[in-house]
Amino acid sequence: MITRAEAAYLGAVRAFQNPMLDLLHKRHAPLVVSLLSVLFTAERPTVPVADAHTEVGDALDQLRAAGHQDGLPVGSARDLCRQWADAGWLVRQVLDDDVEVYRLSAHAVGALEVAGRAGGARARVSQSRVRTVLDAVGRLAHDADPDVLVRMARLDAEIRRLQDELARLQRTGTVEPVDDEELLEQAENVVHLVRELPADFARVAESIKAMQRDVVSALRQDERPTGEILREYLARGEHVMESTVEGRAFSGALRLIGDPQRLDEIADQLDVVLRHRFAQRLPAAQRTELSEVVRRIEQGLDQVFTAQREASYVITGQVRHHDPLRDRQVDELLREVMTGLQTWLPDARRGQAVDPLRRLPVAEVEHLRQTAGDLRPPQAPAALPDWADDEPDVSTDEARAWGGPHYAELDAHLAAHADESGTADVARAFNAAPDALRRPVDLLGLLEIAHQRGMTETDELAFVDAVRPDGSRRRFAFGAVTTTTKDPAHE
Known part of the structure; x- marks a missing residue:
């Protein structure tokens, strides 16, 4: 059977295995706390790895120059940061832009908070702190009690209290001032709670x-x-x-x-x-x-x-x-x-040459093909079609029918379908155009003209039927667009 003393001791041992208490228990804890608090701030929650090594190295040089040799560990800034990461105080991660950064772990944040509270003003047993406890206990009891009558009684009492306060304010028109000392206590309590977030x-x-x-x-x-x-x-x-x-x-x-x-x-x-x-x-x-x-x-x-x-x-x-x-x-x-690295590193020296890999490992293949594949295709390619040089070329009209938008005709057609204010609906104008101006590419031309003139998109969905030069049809849907037919360059 475990005694109370043994149980308390085992609990304390488990607690000190936590990286937060381990950080504060180390010989160089003041250095770790000070450097981490300088390196990471609320505005700077993550620090690039290279910048962190440089800044920690500069801080160590400044401390050595100031005569603080005894409290400083041996090793470079890179080694210190790696030790802190291995101990669970720093976390390395790669951001979306492939930049590797350090950030504080939850244990390090807690350790910095404990050190900050211990080094600053001590928390006092104040009215604000006691009220926080009482409010928390009251809310806990309110949420945990399933008795409907008890909850109704509490709500009635709270309503009467608020009604009395409202009646007093309506009667006197003044707010009772709160002493500055009490406000200071409440502000310190809020700061104490916020530091734990x-x-x-x-x-x-x-x-x-x-x-x-x-x-x-x-x-x-x-x-x-x-x-x-x-x-x-x-x-x-x-x-x-x-x-x-x-x-x-x-x-x-x-x-x-x-x-x-x-x-x-x-x-x-x-x-x-x-x-x-x-x-x-x-x-x-x-x-x-x-x-x-x-x-x-x-x-x-x-x-x-x-x-x-x-x-x-x-x-x-x-x-x-x-x-x-x-x-x-x-x-x-x-x-x-x-x-292999653990076997090689203990005896390795700085600048020591590494034997290169002379040959690749032999692949373990159970069976290799013994005959080469037939490079000839399974059947001969199809014969090229006959081409007569004296055949007539494609006519200019046929080429233009399959070409780009008819901007001039589209601009005139859009102006003809504008209302009195000079506003035209692109979908309605396109559907009313002749087949020669209702090609899919002409729809893009109309939208381009509307974009240049200044177009307005609506929440409605517009449908248009385009006609290709060969007579095939294609239906398109897009957000309804209206535009002005006035050229903004001439206004």
Whole structure:
């Protein structure tokens, strides 16, 4: 039987295995926290890999020049960034434009938040903080209690309270002022809550990416029928947000903050707060955090939605091109390459030459063809048709009938079918034209003239019947267009 002390110890061991606490527990934790906080900001959530190595190297040189030799690790900036990525503090990813970037993991965001709270002003037991707890407990009890009478009583009490407040305002016409100290406490509480949002959004995005990796890994190792794989994994790809605990929690929060109108209301409310006289007593950093609340929410939403789109795309693509045999061959080849590198690297020196591959591996072919294929075609090609040089050439009229649009005739015809204001309907004018002006290419000519004169598209769908010179007909449909018959160049 496990004692309470042993259970607490095992729980603490598991907690310190978390990359967030591991980061804060390291000897060089102050350096890691400081460099990550300088490298990544709310305006710069991702940094190109090459830029990150350069900036970290410059920061290390500045710290060494300032005399901070003892607290700095040995190694280049590239090595440090790779160590941070291996430890789970940085995440490498390739963007759509094939640029490889670093971004903070959820563990690193949480560690920076913990360090920021510890180094800044301590949270106080204030009226605002206690009210937040009480409101949360009341909402939890309200949502969890299935008793209809109890809920009706609570709603009646809330209605009476609001009616009393409305009656007082109508009677006195004044709003009771709130003490500046209490407003400061409420603002600090809001800042404290907002600081936790980036880590929450990052955890949701990483949970989606982890689910994506699990699905792809399971798909590569799966030997079930293809139809069953398609049904299961395409379903998970379509409902990726509901496949994780963090995703389901985020979906619930999204119903509250996902409405753009709601975000606009929050921005207006924060503007009212920052224009109040008490806001001048807030530190500049806290005022900046309050002004960027909406932008932080939007960035977090975009981060989660991007991870969701990428996961759906990767899972769907993997299912479409799933080949278990080929995937296993690729995995085995990559493992052989990694094993060879691990064997070669420990004894390798900088600048050491690598023996090139002298010959390609011999293909394992069970049987080769022993006879060459017959290069002759199975039958002779068809004879060329006879051509008489004295045959008459194509007439000019026939060539013109199959040629481009008759712009002059089309312009005159369009003007003849304009109303009193000089506006003509392209489809109606085309259908009323003679057969010689109703070729498919003449329809393009009319649309080109309308574009040059200034055309207006409507929501209606227009149908026209075109006639080719050989008498064949073709029906076209397009968005109805009206145009003016006046040349804007002569106005």
